[in-house]
Amino acid sequence: MTMPSLQINESLFDGCDFFESESSRTQLGEVFRFDRRRILFGEGALKSLPEECRLLKATRIYLVRDPALGDLSAQVEAVLAEGGLQVVVVDTDVVPNPTVASVDGLAARLPAAQDFDAVVAVGGGSTMDSCKVAIAVAANGGSVPDYFGFDLFEQAPDWPLICLPTTAGTGAEASRVSVVATDQGKQAIYDDHIQPRVAIVDPDLAAKMPPVLTATTGLDAIGHALECTASTKSTDLGDAVARESLRAGLPFFERAVTTGDRASRRQMSRCSILAGLLLSPINTGAAHALGYGIEKLSFLRGKPVPHGTAVALVLPGVILHNAPAVADKYYYAAGVAGVELDGVSREEGIRRVAAWIDGLRRQHTPYGCLRDADLRSADIPAMMEIGLQVRRLLDPNPVEVTEADAEKIYRAVL
Known part of the structure; x- marks a missing residue:
């Protein structure tokens, strides 16, 4: 069963309305952008993961997960297996508040891995940000600091990214921005090439948060x-x-x-x-x-x-x-x-x-x-x-x- 996408899914925008404030209104002649990829929301949305992979023509999965997930990771892997997909790598080498070294490390591991055709990130903002940046660095070369700023990646990633958040806070699964820690502080990358192709937001995945x-x-x-x-x-x-x-x-x-x-x-x-x-x-x-x-x-x-x-x-x-x-x-x-x-x-x-x-x-x-x-x-x-x-x-x-x-x-x- 294919889960519906954001604009018709699960009443995500029920009741949306506008501020009656001059400070919030778009002025005549002003242009603003609003980015959206495919977002699935609702309890049980995890079950749509195999179908989303197939829509991306992906059958072999590089799974990146928070090392503390335990049973939740097994649940995701079981859903993939039941859907006829093969997990070829389970990568748990991600850290809280990703650093240049940790993201560059993931970017190096990706092309060296077995043949795969999609990356699935399961975890909080650190896991998702790590994957968003790493797949783009792997496709473009160099190191994370080369891309701090706006729209510096020239090549699209070689693999689509699907994000499944297990916390309710960062919103990293929905954005074209990621933050990486450096010796000078946190630096940001803004780029369409790091926005996940699909975000699957299943509130049940956050149920075990303390x-x-x-x-x-x-x-x-x-x-x-x-x-x-x-x-x-x-x-x-x-x-x-x-x-x-x-x-x-x-x-x-x-x-x-x-x-x-x-x-x-x-x-x-x-x-x-x-x-x-x-x-x-x-x-x-x-x-x-x-x-x-x-x-x-x-x-x-x-x-x-x-x-x-x-x-x-x-x-x-x-x-x-x-x-x-x-x-x-x-x-x-x-x-x-x-x-x-x-x-x-x-x-x-x-x-x-x-x-x-x-x-x-x-x-x-x-x-x-x-x-x-x-x-x-x-x-x-x-x-x-x-x-x-x-x-x-x-x-x-x-x-x-x-x-x-x-x-x-x-x-x-x-």
């Missing part, structure tokens, strides 16, 4: 939606998608973390994939940029803060910083989150949703503040130096972030 992982990946997805809608690159179409992402994620986040029931898992997967669709045409902002400062320094100190949690540490401060420019969007998020708004000003409503997000992180992750990652006041200049270099995210932030602003945001979570 509460802390559910929280940190969910906070990342919510951060994507909030930052994309606040961006100066936002569009009416992008805002419609961001709004629906928030409607899926904000009300269901705590249920997904505390009970993990199937309905809440589904909604967090919707939140993730919808926000992921925005990462290529719009992208995130200051919270992700400043979050990189926390990630890198905490890693160097031997107590790495997960990506989504690092973003969530600074997101409340960024919301308050950006509020004068995009108050309508944050106020909408406050209402969707269920924050009490009766009788309060718009400014107070925004403060309340910022405090609510801060509370989610404090309650559901080990990082209530920077000190929980052994980061102190003396570390703020180093975090600022890292975060303020990420111009690709800071430039479209709706309000300029100065050194003084960045310091204030970091100090708020010491």
